[in-house]
Amino acid sequence: MGRLIGRLCRKGLGLASMVALVLLLPAVAANAEENTLSKETTACLKCHDKEDLTKTLENKETLSLHVSTSAFIESMHGKTDCEDCHSGLDAKTHGKEKASIASKREYSLSLQGSCRECHKKDFAKYEDSLHAALVKEGSKEGRKDAPLCADCHNQHTLRSVKILGPIAATPCAKCHEEIFKAYSKDVHGLERVAKGKSAPICANCHQTHDVKAASLGDGIKEACLGCHKEAVKEHKDWLPNAALHFEAISCPVCHAPGAQRRVNLRLYDEVSKRQISEKAGDPLFKKRTDAADLKETGLNELALYNLLKEFNKDGQGHVVLRGRLEVSSGVEAHQLADKSKAIKDCNVCHQAGAQPFQSVVLTIASPDGRPLRHAVQKDILNSMLATQSVKGFYAVGSTRIGLLDNLLIVVFLAGVGGPLVHIVIKWLFRKERRKNGAAAHADSQAQPGDRRADDASK
Numbered sequence: 001m002g003r004l005i006g007r008l009c010r011k012g013l014g015l016a017s018m019v020a021l022v023l024l025l026p027a028v029a030a031n032a033e034e035n036t037l038s039k040e041t042t043a044c045l046k047c048h049d050k051e052d053l054t055k056t057l058e059n060k061e062t063l064s065l066h067v068s069t070s071a072f073i074e075s076m077h078g079k080t081d082c083e084d085c086h087s088g089l090d091a092k093t094h095g096k097e098k099a100s101i102a103s104k105r106e107y108s109l110s111l112q113g114s115c116r117e118c119h120k121k122d123f124a125k126y127e128d129s130l131h132a133a134l135v136k137e138g139s140k141e142g143r144k145d146a147p148l149c150a151d152c153h154n155q156h157t158l159r160s161v162k163i164l165g166p167i168a169a170t171p172c173a174k175c176h177e178e179i180f181k182a183y184s185k186d187v188h189g190l191e192r193v194a195k196g197k198s199a200p201i202c203a204n205c206h207q208t209h210d211v212k213a214a215s216l217g218d219g220i221k222e223a224c225l226g227c228h229k230e231a232v233k234e235h236k237d238w239l240p241n242a243a244l245h246f247e248a249i250s251c252p253v254c255h256a257p258g259a260q261r262r263v264n265l266r267l268y269d270e271v272s273k274r275q276i277s278e279k280a281g282d283p284l285f286k287k288r289t290d291a292a293d294l295k296e297t298g299l300n301e302l303a304l305y306n307l308l309k310e311f312n313k314d315g316q317g318h319v320v321l322r323g324r325l326e327v328s329s330g331v332e333a334h335q336l337a338d339k340s341k342a343i344k345d346c347n348v349c350h351q352a353g354a355q356p357f358q359s360v361v362l363t364i365a366s367p368d369g370r371p372l373r374h375a376v377q378k379d380i381l382n383s384m385l386a387t388q389s390v391k392g393f394y395a396v397g398s399t400r401i402g403l404l405d406n407l408l409i410v411v412f413l414a415g416v417g418g419p420l421v422h423i424v425i426k427w428l429f430r431k432e433r434r435k436n437g438a439a440a441h442a443d444s445q446a447q448p449g450d451r452r453a454d455d456a457s458k
């Protein structure tokens, strides 16, 4: 009550008298439910709890002005007042004169800031997100608008986030429809429907408010391993150097068995140990790759060599390429199947002409964090071995690119064929086999803890 009086004083008499006026009308016999609302809020709802109250905006959109009293009371905001968020209304003219509102989007943008005061932490996280960066860039032709708080939360009717709704109610579904469809049929979507919260939905892998571009860094891998704590260990049982495979291959590559795969060469700064990103307002990547690839056939070896040189001249640090296997679309990243269908066959990758190496892209992060890509000719993976310029390439890149090294083995095997393949693979695994042998031996005497120590030391 003290709060209410305080607010009335602050707002001055204008709104207060409007409120009083509305309350005095004989028709306002408030029902029991409404009594939990402040007088002011009740007054607002007298006019606004009408389903047909609408307003035509300047772009001809129709904005419904209906706010349901019962839904508002039951909502998590039932104890806040309309004016906590709608502080800018002018009581003298409100409802009598038409206000000018350009579009629904403009209106949402104008009220976005009202959430900050009571939800500082979530607001700050959101402001650090890719979505918020896109909002700052503004609307763009051919792209959906990125979400504001009100796109994901209906401020007048929202219920506790602890209530588990149907998966289709996740706000992410309305903008990322195709990905949602894929997810709803994959191993996690099905598990979520069957068993509830233990299985992840969008926000569990991508963060709720602090959403970042999916293919940058290791964020999502860490989310996977956060739930699947035994995964590294379980893969080690059959996959040599599982940790390295996890570095170089995104999980869906093996776990979405039907996916197309590709090699992603990321521009990476060895000094700051980060993927490099475009500077805002100075888009060099597209300019340079377009110039280096006039025929649009994909960058060839020389073009890539020169490109690296240019990026190194910018003085961002020491730019190298880092290879990674990925699936080729966002939809495929959400078609995870159960483990019996996962790829275990080494030949899917360690074989001449292996499918994942038939498509190569070069990537840099754009200022908003999303990847910018340019196609690279797949021969680049072979020609590195064959020609002198490969050495030059390595000199510029300076570190050896692990992924490419192994591709070289692939190419080499292509040349020598059959029997040698096995000898080479055996040779590759000699260390591994010796270790396993030793581990098996040790296992018969030692505690499981020792095995873990061995794993950690790899």
Ligand code: HEC
Residues within 6 Å of the ligand: 022, 040, 041, 043, 044, 045, 046, 047, 048, 055, 065, 082, 083, 086, 089, 094, 095, 096, 097, 098, 099, 100
């Ligand atoms: C006497 C009836 C009446 C009362 C009381 C009333 N409104 Fe309205 N309200 C309207 C009408 C009519 C419109 C549409 C005006 C227009 O076309 O611009 C409107 C528009 C709005 C809008 C959307 C457009 C804008 O101007 O921002 C909001 C938000 C709103 N009201 C909130 C409130 C709140 C909060 C209260 C209580 C403090 C309140 N209203 C009290 C009649 C009323």
Ligand code: HEC
Residues within 6 Å of the ligand: 041, 044, 045, 048, 063, 064, 065, 066, 067, 072, 077, 080, 081, 082, 083, 084, 085, 086, 107, 108, 109, 111, 112, 114, 150, 151, 155, 156
């Ligand atoms: C927690 C903050 C908050 C509270 C409390 C709140 N509103 Fe709103 N309201 C908003 C925001 C934000 C929007 C803009 C919605 C959007 O972007 O779609 C909005 C929009 C509206 C609109 C325009 C139509 C619409 O739904 O977009 C009306 C009318 C309105 N509010 C009335 C009310 C009334 C009446 C109350 C009290 C019963 C109230 N609001 C309480 C935040 C709030």
Ligand code: HEC
Residues within 6 Å of the ligand: 115, 116, 119, 122, 123, 126, 127, 131, 147, 148, 149, 150, 151, 152, 153, 161, 162, 171, 172, 203, 208, 209
């Ligand atoms: C892209 C969609 C999206 C946007 C944008 C968004 N939220 Fe959320 N928010 C969610 C989801 C989904 C949850 C539920 C998370 C869960 O179940 O843990 C949530 C949860 C919350 C919660 C509950 C507490 C918590 O942290 O889990 C609050 C408070 C909240 N959001 C406020 C905000 C505010 C304020 C904004 C704007 C700055 C905002 N949200 C923007 C999707 C969004």
Ligand code: HEC
Residues within 6 Å of the ligand: 076, 077, 080, 084, 085, 112, 114, 115, 116, 117, 118, 119, 149, 150, 153, 155, 158, 159, 160, 161, 162
């Ligand atoms: C005047 C303070 C206030 C403002 C402004 C406000 N909220 Fe809230 N909000 C609350 C309170 C209080 C709760 C209930 C929190 C609780 O009980 O944990 C709540 C709860 C929520 C929840 C559900 C949290 C949960 O744990 O389930 C979401 C989501 C949310 N608010 C979003 C918003 C959004 C979006 C806006 C801006 C349109 C906004 N809030 C503005 C006070 C506010």
Ligand code: HEC
Residues within 6 Å of the ligand: 172, 173, 176, 179, 180, 181, 183, 188, 200, 201, 202, 203, 204, 205, 206, 214, 215, 220, 250, 251, 252, 326, 327, 329, 330, 331, 333, 334
């Ligand atoms: C089990 C974890 C997981 C869940 C749940 C999940 N994602 Fe993803 N998401 C990923 C992974 C992994 C990638 C690919 C990252 C990469 O390229 O390495 C991805 C990529 C994306 C991308 C980028 C696509 C592109 O074109 O590059 C979007 C957008 C996305 N997810 C949205 C969603 C939405 C919306 C949902 C819920 C319907 C969802 N994700 C659920 C793990 C998840």
Ligand code: HEC
Residues within 6 Å of the ligand: 130, 131, 134, 143, 144, 145, 146, 147, 148, 151, 152, 171, 172, 173, 174, 175, 176, 202, 203, 206, 207, 208, 211, 212, 213, 214, 215, 370, 371
């Ligand atoms: C109002 C529409 C909207 C909603 C709701 C929404 N997004 Fe987005 N999201 C976008 C747009 C627009 C982009 C940028 C274009 C793109 O990449 O599709 C984007 C981009 C992303 C990306 C980065 C894609 C990449 O290139 O790596 C991820 C991840 C993502 N969203 C996840 C989510 C999650 C998780 C939710 C729910 C918590 C969500 N989005 C809700 C519109 C939305």
Ligand code: HEC
Residues within 6 Å of the ligand: 221, 224, 225, 228, 231, 234, 235, 239, 245, 246, 249, 250, 251, 252, 253, 254, 255, 339, 340, 342, 343, 344
């Ligand atoms: C080289 C391919 C490959 C990669 C990369 C890979 N996996 Fe697997 N994963 C498999 C195969 C094959 C199985 C089934 C093993 C079996 O049943 O013996 C499996 C099993 C699993 C299981 C079930 C474990 C169990 O035994 O119950 C989980 C969980 C899992 N993987 C998560 C991940 C995560 C998380 C990543 C990324 C960090 C990942 N995987 C990367 C091939 C891979």
Ligand code: HEC
Residues within 6 Å of the ligand: 187, 188, 191, 198, 199, 200, 204, 205, 220, 221, 223, 224, 225, 226, 227, 228, 251, 252, 255, 336, 337, 338, 339, 340
């Ligand atoms: C919020 C926790 C959580 C996160 C995050 C998560 N998972 Fe899962 N995952 C589960 C649960 C729960 C199941 C179903 C029960 C089970 O089989 O373990 C499951 C099942 C799986 C399976 C099928 C295992 C089987 O036995 O057939 C694979 C494969 C898998 N997850 C991979 C991943 C990958 C890859 C990621 C990251 C992109 C990921 N998970 C992120 C919780 C999670």
Ligand code: HEC
Residues within 6 Å of the ligand: 238, 239, 240, 241, 244, 245, 248, 249, 253, 254, 325, 343, 344, 345, 346, 347, 348, 349, 350, 356, 401, 402, 403, 404, 405, 406, 428, 429
């Ligand atoms: C989905 C593709 C894929 C599958 C399946 C796969 N690998 Fe690999 N493997 C790679 C890539 C890519 C690298 C290079 C990693 C790097 O150096 O960055 C690699 C590296 C290796 C290495 C070198 C490790 C080191 O310590 O340098 C060995 C050995 C190896 N793989 C063996 C296997 C065996 C055995 C299997 C089957 C049980 C297998 N791989 C399955 C893609 C795959």
